[in-house]
Amino acid sequence: xxxxxxxxxxxxxxxxxxxxxxxxxxxxxxxxxxxxxxxxxxxxxxxxxxxxxxxxxxxxxxxxxxxxxxxxxxxxxxxxxxxxxxxxxxxxxxxxxxxxxxxxxxxxxxxxxxxxxxxxxxxxxxxxxxxxxxxxxxxxxxxxxxxxxxxxxxxxxxxxxxxxxxxxxxxxxxxxxxxxxxxxxxxxxxxxxxxxxxxxxxxxxxxxxxxxxxxxxxxxxxxxxxxxxxxxxxxxxxxxxxxxxxxxxxxxxxxxxxxxxxxxxxxxxxxxxxxxxxxxxxxxxxxxxxxxxxxxxxxxxxxxxxxxxxxxxxxxxxxxxxxxxxxxxxxxxxxxxxxx
Amino acid sequence: xxxxxxxxxxxxxxxxxxxxxxxxxxxxxxxxxxxxxxxxxxxxxxxxxxxxxxxxxxxxxxxxxxxxxxxxxxxxxxxxxxxxxxxxxxxxxxxxxxxxxxxxxxxxxxxxxxxxxxxxxxxxxxxxxxxxxxxxxxxxxxxxxxxxxxxxxxxxxxxxxxxxxxxxxxxxxxxxxxxxxxxxxxxxxxxxxxxxxxxxxxxxxxxxxxxxxxxxxxxxxxxxxxxxxxxxxxxxxxxxxxxxxxx
Numbered sequence: 225x226x227x228x229x230x231x232x233x234x235x236x237x238x239x240x241x242x243x244x245x246x247x248x249x250x251x252x253x254x255x256x257x258x259x260x261x262x263x264x265x266x267x268x269x270x271x272x273x274x275x276x277x278x279x280x281x282x283x284x285x286x287x288x289x290x291x292x293x294x295x296x297x298x299x300x301x302x303x304x305x306x307x308x309x310x311x312x313x314x315x316x317x318x319x320x321x322x323x324x325x326x327x328x329x330x331x332x333x334x335x336x337x338x339x340x341x342x343x344x345x346x347x348x349x350x351x352x353x354x355x356x357x358x359x360x361x362x363x364x365x366x367x368x369x370x371x372x373x374x375x376x377x378x379x380x381x382x383x384x385x386x387x388x389x390x391x392x393x394x395x396x397x398x399x400x401x402x403x404x405x406x407x408x409x410x411x412x413x414x415x416x417x418x419x420x421x422x423x424x425x426x427x428x429x430x431x432x433x434x435x436x437x438x439x440x441x442x443x444x445x446x447x448x449x450x451x452x453x454x455x456x457x458x459x460x461x462x463x464x465x466x467x468x469x470x471x472x473x474x475x476x477x478x479x480x481x482x483x484x485x486x487x488x489x490x491x492x493x494x495x496x497x498x499x500x501x502x503x504x505x506x507x508x509x510x511x512x513x514x515x516x517x518x519x520x521x522x523x524x525x526x527x528x529x530x531x532x533x534x535x536x537x538x539x540x541x542x543x544x545x546x547x548x549x550x551x552x553x554x555x556x557x558x559x560x561x562x563x564x
Numbered sequence: 565x566x567x568x569x570x571x572x573x574x575x576x577x578x579x580x581x582x583x584x585x586x587x588x589x590x591x592x593x594x595x596x597x598x599x600x601x602x603x604x605x606x607x608x609x610x611x612x613x614x615x616x617x618x619x620x621x622x623x624x625x626x627x628x629x630x631x632x633x634x635x636x637x638x639x640x641x642x643x644x645x646x647x648x649x650x651x652x653x654x655x656x657x658x659x660x661x662x663x664x665x666x667x668x669x670x671x672x673x674x675x676x677x678x679x680x681x682x683x684x685x686x687x688x689x690x691x692x693x694x695x696x697x698x699x700x701x702x703x704x705x706x707x708x709x710x711x712x713x714x715x716x717x718x719x720x721x722x723x724x725x726x727x728x729x730x731x732x733x734x735x736x737x738x739x740x741x742x743x744x745x746x747x748x749x750x751x752x753x754x755x756x757x758x759x760x761x762x763x764x765x766x767x768x769x770x771x772x773x774x775x776x777x778x779x780x781x782x783x784x785x786x787x788x789x790x791x792x793x794x795x796x797x798x799x800x801x802x803x804x805x806x807x808x809x810x811x
């Protein structure tokens with residue numbers, strides 16, 4: 225990795241330059257919140273955004289996607305092309321970049337998902353530093369730092385950006401589209417000051433020491449029933465989660481019943497039918513067991529396989545849950561024996 | 565041989581039958597799949613004696629409707645309901661919230677005399693078993709085609725059982741509850757694609773109570789958002805006042 229500095233006022237040059245080669249997706253305002261959407265004008269980009277309604281995963285794993293078309297009569301696939309245009313995701317925070325790395329473990333290792341892979345390969349990532357909000361707890365999982373998984377990462381130093389260049393491609397596009405200069409010792413000192421300020425800004429310092437032990441010890445705790453009673457089983461948490469990757473695949477026929485579509489949609493372990501199988505058996509019939517397994521999967525199951533927890537502390541679930549259930553509250557409830 | 569279909573309306577504004585004509589581009593394809601023997605909206609003739617699929621719109625509000633439904637069930641191999649009225653009793657079931665004599669007197673003057681055989685408005689499945697359902701006010705044409713297709717293939721009914729919030733999140737709508745507005749999506753059956761919230765209108769519950777809804781938790785959520793929890797059920801009555809009838 226090496227580093228360059230760009231003046232803040234020159235940043236639109238980079239966005240405009242990228243737009244000439246790629247579809248640029250960045251944070252834009254929507255009804256007082258923010259979404260990642262295609263940019264037509266650099267002025268739309270809101271780099272002061274706190275978080276977005278949906279995480280960037282939608283650009284790799286869309287909420288609903290036709291993965292192939294087939295002909296019913298001869299049972300032939302007629303179209304399974306992957307739509308993966310050259311794209312730049314601009315302004316991702318460290319949590320969201322870390323989340324994509326966790327998704328990669330699932331979609332690029334072992335069984336490779338061609339749809340996810342094609343989009344991942346055709347997408348450049350430009351990261352952006354941030355400041356903690358009320359609901360952020362990336363500090364808890366050390367996902368407040370990101371060292372790979374991006375092409376360029378911009379740290380806001382007030383009047384300039386400290387640009388970390390992780391890939392050759394990132395270095396090339398920066399150089400091509402925006403005036404930049406070498407990093408001075410003072411720039412690096414300021415970079416560290418900014419990062420320290422960032423790290424001191426977190427409210428949530430939940431103790432995750434030996435979390436797998438806590439989870440196993442509390443497997444039969446009535447806490448889960450209490451949380452289950454509060455849960456709406458609406459799946460909002462899974463939808464807004466940058467690391468929830470479960471999907472459902474179903475076939476349907478076109479109105480003429482001659483051509484079929486195979487459609488993949490986001491699914492949620494909080495849905496009642498998620499763990500239902502043939503003969504009417506349902507492994508997660510009640511809400512409490514569904515909430516519990518969401519946490520067991522994220523904080524223990526995935527950890528045992530990939531040595532990381534499947535959470536980056538972005539806080540989207542805490543904001544989206546109508547019942548106010550959040551990882552921080554759940555972990556604290558397990559520790560104290562009381563749901564706050 | 566294409567299955568013989570009858571489309572029958574009980575008490576409703578025929579909106580869902582009209583909505584079927586809005587299939588437009590695909591209407592001819594859909595009609596090509598079936599042998600449409602009777603369509604109440606479009607026919608002045610009589611219903612045939614034999615048919616395979618009965619599509620029913622409207623709420624059950626009279627004894628006559630009950631007899632008709634029993635006949636349909638006896639004759640048809642498949643009964644499919646379309647629209648809120650047939651699915652939950654719909655708006656008509658609001659009549660259950662007032663004294664029927666007073667209501668009839670207000671509307672018809674003479675009351676009981678014109679209301680022979682009247683019945684507390686309710687859904688079709690309060691009278692007969694329903695195989696497939698397309699909820700909503702009005703129905704979504706795409707869902708209708710899909711459910712009809714499943715019925716024609718003999719596939720199981722897959723009416724969703726979960727609330728609406730998940731799909732609403734995928735549309736990146738800012739939550740109405742967070743804006744201090746009553747929205748019924750957190751207990752309403754999904755499957756509509758969250759059309760209303762996406763058009764900036766809160767969910768009114770037209771698709772009925774999601775079988776897996778957690779009403780108690782929804783009331784608590786209303787309280788935590790500073791909303792009156794009694795509003796949840798009061799507003800939900802708009803399309804679901806007959807819910808005790810089915811339960």
